[in-house]
Amino acid sequence: MSDAEATSAPRSMWRFARPEEDEQPSLREVNASIAVPQTGTWFRRLFAFMGPGYMVSVGYMDPGNWATDLAGGAQFGYTLLFIIMLSNLMAILLQALAARLGIATGRDLAQACRAYYPRPVNFMLWIACELAIIACDLAEVIGTAIALQLLFGIPLIGGAVLTALDAFLVLLLMNRGFRYLEAFIVALLIVIFGCFAIQIFAAAPPVGSILHSMFVPSTEIVTNPAMLYIAIGIIGATVMPHNLYLHSSIVQTRAYERTETGKRDAIKWATTDSTIALILALFVNASILIVSAVAFHGTGHQDVAEIGQAFELLSPLLGLGIASILFAVALLASGLNSTVTATLAGQIVMEGFLRLRIPQWARRLLTRGIAIIPVVVVTALYGEKGTGQLLVFSQVILSMQLPFAVIPLVQFVSDKKKMGTFAIPRSVAALAWVVAGVILVLNFKLLYDTVAGIG
Numbered sequence: 001m002s003d004a005e006a007t008s009a010p011r012s013m014w015r016f017a018r019p020e021e022d023e024q025p026s027l028r029e030v031n032a033s034i035a036v037p038q039t040g041t042w043f044r045r046l047f048a049f050m051g052p053g054y055m056v057s058v059g060y061m062d063p064g065n066w067a068t069d070l071a072g073g074a075q076f077g078y079t080l081l082f083i084i085m086l087s088n089l090m091a092i093l094l095q096a097l098a099a100r101l102g103i104a105t106g107r108d109l110a111q112a113c114r115a116y117y118p119r120p121v122n123f124m125l126w127i128a129c130e131l132a133i134i135a136c137d138l139a140e141v142i143g144t145a146i147a148l149q150l151l152f153g154i155p156l157i158g159g160a161v162l163t164a165l166d167a168f169l170v171l172l173l174m175n176r177g178f179r180y181l182e183a184f185i186v187a188l189l190i191v192i193f194g195c196f197a198i199q200i201f202a203a204a205p206p207v208g209s210i211l212h213s214m215f216v217p218s219t220e221i222v223t224n225p226a227m228l229y230i231a232i233g234i235i236g237a238t239v240m241p242h243n244l245y246l247h248s249s250i251v252q253t254r255a256y257e258r259t260e261t262g263k264r265d266a267i268k269w270a271t272t273d274s275t276i277a278l279i280l281a282l283f284v285n286a287s288i289l290i291v292s293a294v295a296f297h298g299t300g301h302q303d304v305a306e307i308g309q310a311f312e313l314l315s316p317l318l319g320l321g322i323a324s325i326l327f328a329v330a331l332l333a334s335g336l337n338s339t340v341t342a343t344l345a346g347q348i349v350m351e352g353f354l355r356l357r358i359p360q361w362a363r364r365l366l367t368r369g370i371a372i373i374p375v376v377v378v379t380a381l382y383g384e385k386g387t388g389q390l391l392v393f394s395q396v397i398l399s400m401q402l403p404f405a406v407i408p409l410v411q412f413v414s415d416k417k418k419m420g421t422f423a424i425p426r427s428v429a430a431l432a433w434v435v436a437g438v439i440l441v442l443n444f445k446l447l448y449d450t451v452a453g454i455g
Helices: 003-007 042-049 052-058 063-076 081-105 109-116 119-152 156-176 178-203 207-215 225-238 241-253 260-295 307-318 323-354 360-413 416-422 426-451
Strands: none
Touching: 042 260, 052 081, 052 178, 052 241, 052 260, 052 323, 063 119, 063 225, 063 260, 063 307, 063 323, 063 360, 081 109, 081 207, 081 225, 081 241, 081 260, 081 360, 081 416, 081 426, 109 119, 109 241, 109 323, 109 360, 119 156, 119 241, 119 307, 119 323, 119 360, 156 178, 156 323, 156 360, 178 260, 178 307, 178 323, 207 260, 225 360, 225 426, 241 260, 241 323, 241 360, 260 307, 260 416, 307 323, 360 416, 360 426
16 A cells, blocks of 8 residues: 555645645754664664654643642641642553554644634634643743742842743754654653652652552542642643644654654654654653642641642652752753753744744744743732732643643544544544543533532
8 A cells, every 4th residue: 555545634624735735844944853773672763763852841840830739738738649640641642643643644633623624713723722822831841940040049030030031942952853852851861760760769658658649530630629730730730632643743843754664663662652652751740749748748747739839848758868958959850851842842832833934033032021920910919929929720721621632633543534544443532532531521621610619
């Protein structure tokens, strides 16, 4: 079967039968720029595909996760570990589907939406995704500003303004090549992982309690409005809407053969890459909650919900002098990392939905400027406490945007008329729709509780 026969859907199913009839390749400046060996050991071939998964994993351990994980651990101990595990399993499935869509069709998720939905629907989806990116950027600004304050004593407002300079960091890395960008991401991920590995060792949590909470859910998660609010925030902080757009694009940076066999091989390695990377993200997210539970939940500090409070209390409560410094260093690395992926996601979304290209530095400064304004205003009016609440709220906003990315993705990859032989099996499609349904139900529950004044 030829490449066209395997992957092209009838013109009636896509408004444009093949991507090149309507748009340039996603991230065209780096599309198919990284060589992929056709022979060699399995590790050599996997290594060629390693990178996109780690870039995607950044969104699963960004500063937004810290606020929700800290609050969850301090207030409810290990109970919400199940939510972290559940949301991570959801992420593994959804990111695998995003990679499949990008490799099989040659379109990222934004381009696929534009090629199928009518213009009003596309406009709504674009607005929803931009809101998600702004919410994510909001978390990055707050997290990076807090880290700069904790490490160097820079005031929050000054730190927030300084984060606008990261646009130049992204430009520098992109100009060096996509592999340099990936190497920068991986280096900071190693820093984050190392910091939390040391803290977990110092905390010495009970393994039995952790495993029980991670694999056996508590009904209180649904019945307790306060716990449900944080649980949905964790899902929103973990399963990032813009990550689905990002992953479907950056997997195409590999120069795999654009044939059915080549694409199947690429899907296998890309899925392996993202799965390994998201297991690392699971460790980091779980570590934040576990360290919070050990240090705060059982020591009379259940009200700790802000990063600044955690920084001050970690070292004395854990009995490790450098615990607080490690915590702040990991937070700074997380904020810098998230900057890179948010910039790329913004470019992908704007080009995919609108076919609009603006300079990367202009796009970055615009998005970052929108995020800096509320941080500066809230900090000026309410201080650090206000920024902590704003951080948690940003993750709930992210969760509310999830259906607008998840539903189109599952719809596309489960449709044989659009995906050809690359459509997912019915069993996987059923599981994906269940995941989409869970996200919808949780979001509606949060909306109801918020309107009713419960949440």
